[in-house]
Amino acid sequence: MKKLLLLSNSTNPGEDYLDWPKDYLADFMSGEFKNIVFVPYAGITISYDEYTERLNGALGKIGLKATGIHEATDPVKAIQNADAIFVGGGNTFELLSQLYKNKLVEPIREKLNSGTPYVGWSAGSNMACPTVKTTNDMPITFPPSFDALSLIPFQINPHYTEATLPNHGGETRKMRLAEYLEINQDSTVVCLPEGTLLHVEGETMVYKGKKEGKVLTYGNEERILLDQDIV
Amino acid sequence: MKKLLLLSNSTNPGEDYLDWPKDYLADFMSGEFKNIVFVPYAGITISYDEYTERLNGALGKIGLKATGIHEATDPVKAIQNADAIFVGGGNTFELLSQLYKNKLVEPIREKLNSGTPYVGWSAGSNMACPTVKTTNDMPITFPPSFDALSLIPFQINPHYTEATLPNHGGETRKMRLAEYLEINQDSTVVCLPEGTLLHVEGETMVYKGKKEGKVLTYGNEERILLDQDIV
Numbered sequence: 001m002k003k004l005l006l007l008s009n010s011t012n013p014g015e016d017y018l019d020w021p022k023d024y025l026a027d028f029m030s031g032e033f034k035n036i037v038f039v040p041y042a043g044i045t046i047s048y049d050e051y052t053e054r055l056n057g058a059l060g061k062i063g064l065k066a067t068g069i070h071e072a073t074d075p076v077k078a079i080q081n082a083d084a085i086f087v088g089g090g091n092t093f094e095l096l097s098q099l100y101k102n103k104l105v106e107p108i109r110e111k112l113n114s115g116t117p118y119v120g121w122s123a124g125s126n127m128a129c130p131t132v133k134t135t136n137d138m139p140i141t142f143p144p145s146f147d148a149l150s151l152i153p154f155q156i157n158p159h160y161t162e163a164t165l166p167n168h169g170g171e172t173r174k175m176r177l178a179e180y181l182e183i184n185q186d187s188t189v190v191c192l193p194e195g196t197l198l199h200v201e202g203e204t205m206v207y208k209g210k211k212e213g214k215v216l217t218y219g220n221e222e223r224i225l226l227d228q229d230i231v
Numbered sequence: 232m233k234k235l236l237l238l239s240n241s242t243n244p245g246e247d248y249l250d251w252p253k254d255y256l257a258d259f260m261s262g263e264f265k266n267i268v269f270v271p272y273a274g275i276t277i278s279y280d281e282y283t284e285r286l287n288g289a290l291g292k293i294g295l296k297a298t299g300i301h302e303a304t305d306p307v308k309a310i311q312n313a314d315a316i317f318v319g320g321g322n323t324f325e326l327l328s329q330l331y332k333n334k335l336v337e338p339i340r341e342k343l344n345s346g347t348p349y350v351g352w353s354a355g356s357n358m359a360c361p362t363v364k365t366t367n368d369m370p371i372t373f374p375p376s377f378d379a380l381s382l383i384p385f386q387i388n389p390h391y392t393e394a395t396l397p398n399h400g401g402e403t404r405k406m407r408l409a410e411y412l413e414i415n416q417d418s419t420v421v422c423l424p425e426g427t428l429l430h431v432e433g434e435t436m437v438y439k440g441k442k443e444g445k446v447l448t449y450g451n452e453e454r455i456l457l458d459q460d461i462v
Contacts, residue, residue, distance in 0.1 A: 013400050044410040091410050093370075122401075133371050138407040139324075140364050140414045146373040159401040169240050169425055170353075170390040176369040179275040179322050183371045194400055 002112060003028075004151055004200035006128050007121035008158045008192035008209075010089055018058035020195050021121075024208065026062040028117065028199070029084065037082035038066035041098035042090025042123040044140075051088060069104075079107045082116060089122025089158075092135035096127065097143040109149050118151065122158045125192070129155045134180055134189055136173075152200060153188075154231075155180075160191035160213070177216055185218040190231060198231060205231040233343060234259075235382060235431035237359050238352035239389045239423035239440075241320055249289035251426050252352075255439065257293040259348065259430070260315065268313035269297035272329035273321025273354040275371075282319060300335075310338045313347060320353025320389075323366035327358065328374040340380050349382065353389045356423070360386045365411055365420055367404075383431060384419075385462075386411075391422035391445070408447055416449040421462060429462065436462040 005021075005028045012020050036059075040051040052068035059065055066086055072078035079085065085108060087095070099105050112118050120128055126135045131146045134155040157177060164172050171179070177189055190198065196209025206228060207213050213225035225231065236252075236259045243251050267290075271282040283299035290296055297317055303309035310316065316339060318326070330336050343349050351359055357366045362377045365386040388408060395403050402410070408420055421429065427440025437459060438444050444456035456462065 009400050011400060013398050044413050045406075094410075094414065131373075133369070133373075135370065136401060138364070138402075138411060139366065139370055139377060140407075140411040142362075142364075142377040146370060159399070161396060161399055163396045163399065165392060165394045165396065167244055168390070168392055168394065169242060169244050170367060171369075175276075176371075179325075180369055180371040182275050183325065 001115050001202040002151065002200055003115060003117040004112070004128060004198070005117070005119045006125040006152075006156060006192075006198040006200065007119070008125065008160065008196050009194040010121045012195050016058070017054055018121075021197060022058070022062055024197060024199070025119065028119065029062070029064055033064060033084050035082055036064060036066040036084045036086060037069050037078050039069050039085065039087040039095075039099075039104075039124075042088055042092065042095035044091050044094055046090075055086065055088065075102045075104060076107045079104060079111055082111065084117045084119070085111065087118070087120045087124030087127055089124055091140055092123040092126045092132050092137040093139050093141050093143055095123045096132055096146075096148060097141050099127070100144050105149065109151070112149070112151055125156050125158050125198075128152055130187075131155070133184065134177065152198075152205065155187055155189045156198070157189055157191045160193045181216060181218040187218075189216040190214075190225070191216060207231055232346050232433040233382065233431055234346060234348040235343070235359060235429070236348070236350045237356040237383075237387060237423075237429040237431065238350070239356065239391065239427050240425040241352045243426050247289070248285055249352075252428060253289070253293055255428060255430070256350065259350065260293070260295055264295060264315050266313055267295060267297040267315045267317060268300050268309050270300050270316065270318040270326075270330075270335075270355075273319055273323065273326035275322050275325055277321075286317065286319065306333045306335060307338045310335060310342055313342065315348045315350070316342065318349070318351040318355030318358055320355055322371055323354040323357045323363050323368040324370050324372050324374055326354045327363055327377075327379060328372050330358070331375050336380065340382070343380070343382055356387050356389050356429075359383055361418075362386070364415065365408065383429075383436065386418055386420045387429070388420055388422045391424045412447060412449040418449070420447040421445075421456070422447060438462055
């Protein structure tokens with residue numbers, strides 16, 4: 001049974017790294033995990049070692065520890081031997097490119113379909129979707145495809161906000177997602193404001209967090225998501 | 232001699248469509264232009280007809296009129312016969328995809344290298360760069376390449392701003408561009424705040440507008456651009 005924890009973001013402004021989701025994480029990761037594999041590929045201006053260290057600083061508080069996949073001589077084997085997989089935020093395009101380059105897309109998908117727990121935040125949550133077409137990130141590198149892990153049947157928009165900068169034009173987030181739905185009319189977008197997440201267990205997907213989320217579809221009214229709602 | 236007018240944006244908040252650049256446009260387009268071809272492909276939630284009409288509403292004020300390329304039975308011929316080419320904003324990925332689909336990348340490049348004036352705004356300015364890797368747009372569709380028209384040797388970031396949303400995380404624009412430069416270390420990014428433009432005549436590129444622009448390179452201090460500065 002698929003087990004996914006898909007976070008909008010790692011950290012709320014002014015708080016410690018991965019602080020807001022730590023109770024959710026501890027709950028999701030209850031039991032013993034000897035071999036948590038962390039994929040730091042989305043990190044660009046931070047080294048993979050530093051990124052893994054930063055993660056372990058946060059995981060240590062709930063008794064967990066991860067190993068960076070960049071330390072493995074055979075990354076595919078590292079995935080196959082993992083008893084949980086964590087994928088961190090950063091740049092979605094670089095993350096996806098590295099997953100393809102290291103031939104990890106299929107191995108991760110198979111591993112997660114067999115029930116290994118997955119925790120992703122920001123770009124790591126985009127990765128769980130059919131495609132990366134609803135990322136907020138800048139396309140700083142060209143991946144061989146926009147197809148991602150397809151662990152869930154809809155798209156996530158992380159860091160979702162309807163706030164706009166005063167006296168600045170450019171598209172709002174809602175306009176961007178309306179454009180996405182115009183081009184991809186059969187798709188559904190789940191909007192996760194910062195500090196919210198989706199908890200997937202098999203076919204059941206539960207929205208969690210204090211802020212209101214949204215489900216957007218082409219031409220339809222938007223549906224509001226509240227804490228503990230089934231998506 | 233190459234002649235390009237590359238605008239950050241069409242319209243400042245609260246103003247009429249294409250109002251802020253109208254004096255620059257009138258100056259750039261002085262003389263007689265019988266056959267201005269407009270490429271509306273970046274428009275997603277507006278039809279190509281509506282987009283062309285909106286443009287002509289603005290161009291009429293300075294005595295100009297454009298024809299949408301979607302009306303041409305042979306778009307390549309339409310480009311070859313144009314005496315000016317306008318490319319409007321919207322979604323960069325859809326615009327680039329349609330240029331490839333309609334086999335227009337090479338014909339437009341050739342035409343502009345031979346001296347036909349080009350006016351682009353927002354996504355239309357991204358198109359003039361070597362790649363679309365510094366667009367702010369959502370990757371709602373997968374183009375066959377991120378390579379664009381390469382009319383200038385550097386990247387533009389349109390709608391540039393250093394403002395951030397209060398109490399919202401996610402990467403700032405500066406962080407996104409720093410990530411771009413980390414992955415593309417030989418590249419240069421010219422940041423155009425709204426209400427500013429680049430005016431290119433042959434090898435001379437002049438920055439114009441009231442707000443401060445910026446030139447960003449990997450590892451270097453940023454260079455400030457003021458009105459009439461040579462880039």
